[in-house]
Amino acid sequence: MKTILTGDRPTGPLHIGHYFGSLKERVALQEQYRTFILIADAQALTDNFENPQKVHDNIIEVTLDYLAAGIDPEKATIVIQSKMPAIADLTIFFMNLVTVARVGRNPTVKEEIKQKGFGESLPFGFYAYPVSQAADILAFNADLVPVGEDQVPMIEMTREIARDFNRIYGPVFVEPEAKVGGRIKGLDGNSKMSKSLNNAIDIKDSAEETAKKIMSAYTDPTRARKDDPGHPDGCMVYAYHQIFTPGHAAIKEECLKGGRGCVVCKKELIANMNGYFAPIRQKRIELGNDLGYVKDVLRKGIIKGQEVSGEILDRAKIAMKIDYRDILG
Ligand code: TRP
Numbered sequence: 001m002k003t004i005l006t007g008d009r010p011t012g013p014l015h016i017g018h019y020f021g022s023l024k025e026r027v028a029l030q031e032q033y034r035t036f037i038l039i040a041d042a043q044a045l046t047d048n049f050e051n052p053q054k055v056h057d058n059i060i061e062v063t064l065d066y067l068a069a070g071i072d073p074e075k076a077t078i079v080i081q082s083k084m085p086a087i088a089d090l091t092i093f094f095m096n097l098v099t100v101a102r103v104g105r106n107p108t109v110k111e112e113i114k115q116k117g118f119g120e121s122l123p124f125g126f127y128a129y130p131v132s133q134a135a136d137i138l139a140f141n142a143d144l145v146p147v148g149e150d151q152v153p154m155i156e157m158t159r160e161i162a163r164d165f166n167r168i169y170g171p172v173f174v175e176p177e178a179k180v181g182g183r184i185k186g187l188d189g190n191s192k193m194s195k196s197l198n199n200a201i202d203i204k205d206s207a208e209e210t211a212k213k214i215m216s217a218y219t220d221p222t223r224a225r226k227d228d229p230g231h232p233d234g235c236m237v238y239a240y241h242q243i244f245t246p247g248h249a250a251i252k253e254e255c256l257k258g259g260r261g262c263v264v265c266k267k268e269l270i271a272n273m274n275g276y277f278a279p280i281r282q283k284r285i286e287l288g289n290d291l292g293y294v295k296d297v298l299r300k301g302i303i304k305g306q307e308v309s310g311e312i313l314d315r316a317k318i319a320m321k322i323d324y325r326d327i328l329g
Contacts, residue, residue, distance in 0.1 A: 004029055005142035005176075007038030007081070010058035011048060014065040015200035016277075017193030020243065021148040021181040027070040029146065035076035036140050036305065037066060042082045043133065046126040047116060063294055065203050068284035073297045079305030080298065081136060086309035090135035090316065091128070097164045098131050098157065106130055106153045115196075134158035138165075138173045139309040146179040150192070169319040172312070185239055189218040204284055207274040214240070214270050219262050226262075230255035237266055244272040 006022060008014060014023065029035065039062055044055045059080065066078060081087060103109060109130060113122060133154050137145055138161065145155050155178035162173035185191055186199030193200045201213050217236040222228070232238035232255045241248040245268065254260040287294055317323040 001032075001034045002143040003036070003140060003174075004033040004144045004146065005036045005038060005137050005140045006146050007040045007043075007136060008062055009040045009044040010055055010062045011044050012054075012058055012195040013061045013202045013204050015193055015195065015202045017148075017184040017186075017200060018065075019069060019203055020184055022146050023066070023069050023071075025146050025179070025181050026076070029144075030072060030075040033144065036142070036308075037071060037076055037078050038081050038136050039063070039078065040081045040133075040136065042087075043129050043136075046123065046129045047112075049123070049125070059298070060291070060294065061204075063298060064284050064287050067287050067294065067297065068280045069203065070280075073300065077304045078297060078301040080302060083302045084139060084305055084309050086139045086306070086313035087132065087135045089313055090139055091132040093316065093320065094131050094134055094138075094161050094165070095128065097161050097168075100127075102157070102160075103127060103130055106157065108150045108153050111150075130154050130157050131161070134161045137176050138162055139312055140305075141174045141312055142176045143174055144179050145176050146181060149180050149183055152178050152180060165316070165319075169316075172315050172319050184243070185236060187213055187217045187236060189234070189236055201273075203277065203280060206281070207270075207278075210274055210277075211270045214266050214273070217266070223262070226260075227258040229258040230260065230262075232256065237262070237269055240273065241265075241269055244269060244276055 004026070006026060008018060026035065026037065039059055041055050041059065044058075045052065048055055063078060067073070071078070109127070113126075118126070130153075134157055137155070137158050145151075145158075147155065155176060159175045162175045165173055183191070184193045186193040186197055187201065188197070188199040190197055190199055201210055205213070214237065217240075219235045219237055220231045223230055232252045235255075238248070238252060238255065241251055245251065251260065251265065251268075255265070314323065
């Protein structure tokens with residue numbers, strides 16, 4: 001059985017961009033792959049080190065999202081990153097295999113540094129997170145990493161690290177492949193839905209919250225009256241209809257002809273979106289009332305994760321000649 005590893009930063013509840021970009025796919029893939037899902041708390045701290053309570057509180061939130069969306073703990077293992085000492089160890093060793101210049105060329109890191117406005121106070125830990133993400137993946141020797149498009153440079157770097165390690169020390173690591181999911185635009189028309197851009201619909205949002213957000217979504221600024229011809233291609237409401245509304249081609253046609261009002265169009269989308277997420281949201285509420293179970297899932301995940309990653313770390317250390325059992329017993 002091949003192995004999947006993927007993960008999320010626990011900086012807030014997951015949104016529908018996470019759901020369609022990766023989570024939905026993980027739920028399908030857990031049937032055929034040995035699946036590990038990593039709650040990347042240490043990575044979240046790289047740009048939230050002054051906000052530990054946020055990361056702490058979102059461990060449970062993200063776990064609720066996973067379980068409500070259909071991650072089955074009998075098939076998939078949820079692991080908390082900071083509870084895996086093997087990841088920290090491997091990060092240290094992998095740092096030797098990556099140049100500062102190489103991280104500097106990573107387009108996602110470059111973009112994030114700009115977006116977060118770090119300037120001269122860029123934390124070393126943040127700059128190093130692609131290396132620790134490689135450790136996340138290689139600590140479980142994952143074959144496949146389902147991620148959003150922006151994470152592809154991380155997987156590329158992970159492959160390079162695996163290749164260099166194997167060449168220098170001997171074959172220990174698998175070179176993983178990325179499996180890229182779709183991307184959902186934000187409510188404001190930004191190409192990325194993101195918590196920090198404040199343009200996201202969360203999986204856990206209520207029907208009312210969802211409606212409010214859709215009613216204020218970016219539509220077509222050129223359209224003053226209902227019978228003006230619309231421009232569905234730049235409209236977020238139409239973008240989401242394409243996901244949630246069977247027969248959305250007819251909506252597009254009607255809009256182009258100027259025969260469709262935006263309010264009606266939004267209401268229809270709200271009904272479909274809320275219908276889609278209703279069972280997931282219901283399950284999330286039920287799980288929220290059974291936190292004993294949720295915590296148990298996390299405890300079991302930690303044990304299993306430590307077992308698997310610890311064994312791989314041992315092999316890496318033996319290859320690197322820092323195991324010392326040969327001389328010390
Ligand atoms: N960097 C990823 C994100 O921001 C989260 C992540 C951490 C991850 N470790 C991972 C994704 C390992 C895939 C594999 O979405």
